[in-house]
Amino acid sequence: MSPGAEKAFPVSWDQFHRDARALAWRLAGIGTWQAIVCVTRGGLVPTAIVARELGIRIIETVGVASYHDYKTQGSLDVIKPVSHKVIDLNGGDGSAVLIVDDLVDTGKTARVVREILPKAHFATVYAKPMGRPLVDTFITEVSQDTWIYFPWDTGLAFQPPIAQSGGG
Numbered sequence: 001m002s003p004g005a006e007k008a009f010p011v012s013w014d015q016f017h018r019d020a021r022a023l024a025w026r027l028a029g030i031g032t033w034q035a036i037v038c039v040t041r042g043g044l045v046p047t048a049i050v051a052r053e054l055g056i057r058i059i060e061t062v063g064v065a066s067y068h069d070y071k072t073q074g075s076l077d078v079i080k081p082v083s084h085k086v087i088d089l090n091g092g093d094g095s096a097v098l099i100v101d102d103l104v105d106t107g108k109t110a111r112v113v114r115e116i117l118p119k120a121h122f123a124t125v126y127a128k129p130m131g132r133p134l135v136d137t138f139i140t141e142v143s144q145d146t147w148i149y150f151p152w153d154t155g156l157a158f159q160p161p162i163a164q165s166g167g168g
């Protein structure tokens with residue numbers, strides 16, 4: 001998404017745990033997978049929660065980075081590829097694989113990972129409209145002009161009273 005006027009969607013650890021567990025509940029009703037491919041780094045925390053709930057112990061990573069500057073997407077780099085041992089499980093093309101990421105925004109990251117694992121099931125906790133067609137399962141949709149603030153990127157800070165900030 002482009003920088004500028006946008007809404008903020010701050011997520012606490014508690015809320016994130018609940019949303020990631022809701023994702024696991026939904027996935028449990030859809031299918032079974034032998035391995036998770038975690039899209040690092042954002043996928044690390046939801047992967048830990050989903051893997052625990054679904055009893056999946058084969059965890060592979062694919063490293064994709066594109067937001068090199070805060071809120072601005074640049075070139076897409078696959079920093080760490082997926083092991084062929086995992087791609088080839090159960091007939092190949094990622095058919096035994098669940099891909100987990102924290103969110104899908106423009107869908108560019110998801111598109112690159114899907115090319116590597118075309119038969120995998122793609123799951124994210126949050127989705128924005130542009131990226132939504134790229135994911136098979138997600139929990140909460142937020143608007144395209146919303147920036148999601150994760151608990152690992154934020155901390156407690158003083159909030160000026162509404163009356164002093166021009167609000168109301």
Ligand SMILES: O=P(O)(O)OC[C@H]1O[C@H](OP(=O)(O)OP(=O)(O)O)[C@H](O)[C@@H]1O
Binds near residue numbers: 039042064102105110
């Ligand atoms: O749908 P897109 O517009 O491609 O954006 C979604 C991706 O952006 C973030 O990762 P980022 O590239 O910031 O790297 P990180 O996971 O290491 O923080 C997020 O974790 C997703 O992987």
Ligand SMILES: Nc1nc2[nH]cnc2c(=O)[nH]1
Binds near residue numbers: 103153
């Ligand atoms: N933290 C965070 N990272 C992103 N990467 C792409 N979109 C987002 C977002 O809304 N929040």
Ligand SMILES: [Mg+2]
Binds near residue numbers: 064101
């Ligand atoms: Mg990411």
